[in-house]
Amino acid sequence: MPAQRRPTLADVAQLAGLSKAAVSLILNDRPGSRLSEEAAERARAAAAQLGYKPNPAAQSLRSGKTRTIGFISDQVTITRFASAMVRGTLRAAKEHDHTVLIAETGDNVSQLAEAFGELIDRRVDGVIVGLMAARMVDIPAAPHGVPVVIVNGRTPDDLPSVLPDEYAAGRAMASVLLDAGHSRIGFIGDIPHIAGDPRRSATIARRLAGIRDALGERGATAVEVVVDDWNTQIGYDEAHRMLAAHPDLTALIAATDGVAFGVYQALTDLGRRVPDDISVVSFDDEELAGLVRPGLTTARLPYEQMARHGVEMLLGDRELAHELLTMPVIVRDSVRTIDG
Numbered sequence: 001m002p003a004q005r006r007p008t009l010a011d012v013a014q015l016a017g018l019s020k021a022a023v024s025l026i027l028n029d030r031p032g033s034r035l036s037e038e039a040a041e042r043a044r045a046a047a048a049q050l051g052y053k054p055n056p057a058a059q060s061l062r063s064g065k066t067r068t069i070g071f072i073s074d075q076v077t078i079t080r081f082a083s084a085m086v087r088g089t090l091r092a093a094k095e096h097d098h099t100v101l102i103a104e105t106g107d108n109v110s111q112l113a114e115a116f117g118e119l120i121d122r123r124v125d126g127v128i129v130g131l132m133a134a135r136m137v138d139i140p141a142a143p144h145g146v147p148v149v150i151v152n153g154r155t156p157d158d159l160p161s162v163l164p165d166e167y168a169a170g171r172a173m174a175s176v177l178l179d180a181g182h183s184r185i186g187f188i189g190d191i192p193h194i195a196g197d198p199r200r201s202a203t204i205a206r207r208l209a210g211i212r213d214a215l216g217e218r219g220a221t222a223v224e225v226v227v228d229d230w231n232t233q234i235g236y237d238e239a240h241r242m243l244a245a246h247p248d249l250t251a252l253i254a255a256t257d258g259v260a261f262g263v264y265q266a267l268t269d270l271g272r273r274v275p276d277d278i279s280v281v282s283f284d285d286e287e288l289a290g291l292v293r294p295g296l297t298t299a300r301l302p303y304e305q306m307a308r309h310g311v312e313m314l315l316g317d318r319e320l321a322h323e324l325l326t327m328p329v330i331v332r333d334s335v336r337t338i339d340g
Contacts, residue, residue: 007050016046023047068099069314070119070127074106074137085130085151088307096315098125116140126314129153130307134163134203147320151310152303154202160313160320162306166203169299169327170210173253173281176297176329178218181338182251182279187211187222188238188263189230189255204255207283211253223249230255235262243270243278250338254282257289260296275336285330295332302327 013023022035026043046052071089073082086102093100101124103115112129116139119127126146129139131153139155142148150161177185194200195208215222223246227234235254239262243249254260260282264274272278274294282289285300302325309325312318 007052009052011050012043012046012052015050016042018043027052066123066125067097068101068122068124069093069311070101070103070116070122070124071130072103072105072112072115072119072127073130074104074112074132084303085307088304089128089130089311091304092308092311096311096317098311098315112137113140116142120146128307128310128314130310133201134166135200136198136202147314149310149313149320151306154198154322158322160322162309162313162323162325163203164301164306164327165324166207166327167210168324169283169329170207170212171214172210172327172329173283173297173299174211174214176281176331176335177251177253177279178214178220180251180279180335183220184246184249185215185220185222185251185253186242186246186249187224187253187255188227188235188242189253189259190224190226191228191230191255192226207255222253227255227259231258232262232265235259235264236266237262239263239266240270243272249278251279251281251335254280257282257284257286257296257298260298261288261292264292264296275334279335281335283327289330290332294334297332297334298330299327300330 009020009023012027013020016023018039022039023043026035026040027047071086090100101119101122103119105111105115116127120143124146127142127148128151129137129148130151131137134152136154136156137150139148139150139159148159150159152163154161154163190208191204195205211222223242225238225242227238235258239252242252252263254263260280263280267274267278274280281297283299283301285298289296289298305325309318309323313320
């Protein structure tokens, strides 16, 4: 059986009793039509009845837009936070009737430049570069008129970007403990060689500054420990060391959820209960943060929202600028209020 013929603009015009030019003006929302609203309704009704959809290629030729955007990631599509950033990009693009072309580059700078060039060759309407770890990256120059937005990162030439507000998150998590009456607090997770290098991290220094400022304003300071990495083993080892040296601590701030999971295990081994004996907070809101017991109070990295804002910048719904998005505090059961 032959395939059913796709309805054409001529079919819609014939059914509506209008010219092709008039129907084209109406269905493409183009200015210049003096047709009545009744005629416009006939054209739309005819298009709906026939299942007519404008030809994307023809629309592209007329408008100079392809209704596609490019999404380049370093490691986002293969990491634990992948789904949120990709989901935010795809959903926002769909709402704007755009298609997304996705490229993965790893840490290879030459591959990033190659992927960028390939997307530009396909005449995308804009490019999002989404990073797993917030850091500074070099992006090739785009042709005039093609916007580029960095999601979870920055560039030396100050391209528009969307980042989590790590300073506010640091303040918020310290305040969770301070408001609960804690003043003897430990912090596990300062990595100076990363915090001081924007090409390693564009945000962690702000996270640490927020913690320290919030504590200082309330007359408190944290016992801090410098580490080499953020992982579960580091959290486990340093919690043991910190509590051996400072057994009077009533709360610990972990730099990441991964560190906090190690802290949890160390506290179990030491016979200390969370939160009855010691409270714990951290950052990121990994999936396990809601599955460990007690649930971990943490600040969520807003990957989906950052990606959505990036798409909206590209497509003109938001100003091309630098945006900081709130990291919401996810309150669970890892903090105890100290009376008095």
